[in-house]
Amino acid sequence: MSLRNPSSFLNPLLFFVIAISLFPLAIGPESHTLSNIAPGIVWVTCMLSVLLSLNALFHYDYDNGVLEQMVISHHSLPLILLAKTIAHWLLTGLPIILLSPLLGMTLFLDAESIYVLMLTLLLATPSLSLIGAIGASLIVGIKNSGMLLSLLTFPLYIPILIFATSAVSQSQFNLPINGQLYFLTSILLISLMTSPFVSAIALKTSLD
Amino acid sequence: MSKLIVSDLTCQRGYNELFSNISFELNSGEILKISGANGSGKTSLLKILAGLNSAESGKLSINNNKVGSYDYQSDIFYLGHLPALSPELHCKENLDYLTQLSISSSNQALDEALTNVGLKNFEYVYAAHLSAGQKRRVVLSALFITQAKVWLLDEPFTALDADGINVIETQITKHCDDGGICVLTTHQKSNLHGLKTLTL
Numbered sequence: 001m002s003l004r005n006p007s008s009f010l011n012p013l014l015f016f017v018i019a020i021s022l023f024p025l026a027i028g029p030e031s032h033t034l035s036n037i038a039p040g041i042v043w044v045t046c047m048l049s050v051l052l053s054l055n056a057l058f059h060y061d062y063d064n065g066v067l068e069q070m071v072i073s074h075h076s077l078p079l080i081l082l083a084k085t086i087a088h089w090l091l092t093g094l095p096i097i098l099l100s101p102l103l104g105m106t107l108f109l110d111a112e113s114i115y116v117l118m119l120t121l122l123l124a125t126p127s128l129s130l131i132g133a134i135g136a137s138l139i140v141g142i143k144n145s146g147m148l149l150s151l152l153t154f155p156l157y158i159p160i161l162i163f164a165t166s167a168v169s170q171s172q173f174n175l176p177i178n179g180q181l182y183f184l185t186s187i188l189l190i191s192l193m194t195s196p197f198v199s200a201i202a203l204k205t206s207l208d
Numbered sequence: 209m210s211k212l213i214v215s216d217l218t219c220q221r222g223y224n225e226l227f228s229n230i231s232f233e234l235n236s237g238e239i240l241k242i243s244g245a246n247g248s249g250k251t252s253l254l255k256i257l258a259g260l261n262s263a264e265s266g267k268l269s270i271n272n273n274k275v276g277s278y279d280y281q282s283d284i285f286y287l288g289h290l291p292a293l294s295p296e297l298h299c300k301e302n303l304d305y306l307t308q309l310s311i312s313s314s315n316q317a318l319d320e321a322l323t324n325v326g327l328k329n330f331e332y333v334y335a336a337h338l339s340a341g342q343k344r345r346v347v348l349s350a351l352f353i354t355q356a357k358v359w360l361l362d363e364p365f366t367a368l369d370a371d372g373i374n375v376i377e378t379q380i381t382k383h384c385d386d387g388g389i390c391v392l393t394t395h396q397k398s399n400l401h402g403l404k405t406l407t408l
Contacts, residue, residue: 060294061294063290064290064291064292064293064294064295065288065289065290065291065292065293066292066293066294066305068260068286068288068290068292069286069292069306069309070309071259071260072258072259072260072281072284072286073281073309074278074279074281074282075309207260207261208260208261208262
């Protein structure tokens with residue numbers, strides 16, 4: 001459905017591309033400095049752009065009353081929310097993963113690190129959407145809640161940020177990264193199992 | 209036969225008690241009109257009946273199924289103040305989505321429902337481009353598809369013209385003749401027969 005309203009998913013994506021391509025201009029085209037800070041740049045911008053898109057996750061459905069119909073439907077609400085979250089990931093997380101090699105190259109990342117970067121993005125962007133869904137369902141119905149949403153979700157994003165960036169930087173020094181990948185996977189599994197249920201409860205409370 | 213039982217329902221919003229200890233029973237074929245001044249809790253009562261809001265105290269059930277249960281939720285069709293349409297989807301998709309949330313419906317049924325409410329050539333018009341009355345008609349066309357036994361309609365006639373009101377009233381009468389139950393709020397004079405009234 002967001003495909004019909006391209007600005008809702010193109011804006012965060014454009015933000016991601018523009019923000020990253022500004023770094024080489026601002027810092028200067030030294031390959032060594034840039035490749036050192038590249039994992040941080042890509043991951044922080046990725047998180048910010050996911051956060052930008054989260055507001056739209058339930059907001060429009062709430063405004064036009066479709067959300068009410070979802071809540072009172074006899075279908076399982078967590079399942080509906082999981083479907084919505086997956087759709088959200090397909091339009092934000094997936095394009096980011098697909099664009100990341102190109103942007104990695106502008107930051108002088110080597111092939112091996114780009115591969116690891118994509119792997120961490122693949123493992124962790126679904127968690128970003130899932131955890132974000134909890135935050136978005138808590139603030140649904142509150143006007144101008146962008147700030148509140150960031151306050152709610154960023155603390156939960158920080159472990160992902162730490163493990164993902166350390167995986168990419170360690171791979172630049174050919175160090176093992178299994179530990180970080182295991183952590184990212186377990187965060188993904190935990191959020192996949194809990195997020196739909198927690199969002200469903202949060203949504204019901206926000207609508208009440 | 210279906211039976212909607214409401215007993216001792218109390219609703220509180222903030223520090224205000226909107227209504228307390230409301231009890232009524234509706235059997236197959238009955239229509240209940242909830243009337244009352246603005247802000248008396250008509251919408252809140254319907255939302256509680258739909259399972260959207262929770263009541264302070266009291267019980268409600270359809271055929272002994274409690275609110276929130278699978279059977280209860282599949283027996284109700286609720287229509288609120290909001291249009292329940294996504295502007296990015298065209299009429300038919302909206303109707304399909306709205307009804308898919310309760311039952312699955314055939315392509316033909318969707319076309320017929322839209323024809324019934326006078327939107328024959330509007331199937332592929334985006335909801336964003338419709339007038340308020342036309343939006344209302346799209347949502348109300350779901351009444352021609354839904355299999356739910358209990359209809360909860362909050363101001364269904366708002367923005368409708370005389371002809372539209374007539375179509376919907378006929379459909380409500382037909383539904384209740386077939387053994388359905390309808391609870392509605394309206395400020396308009398209605399020509400529905402055998403109307404019970406509850407004043408808040």
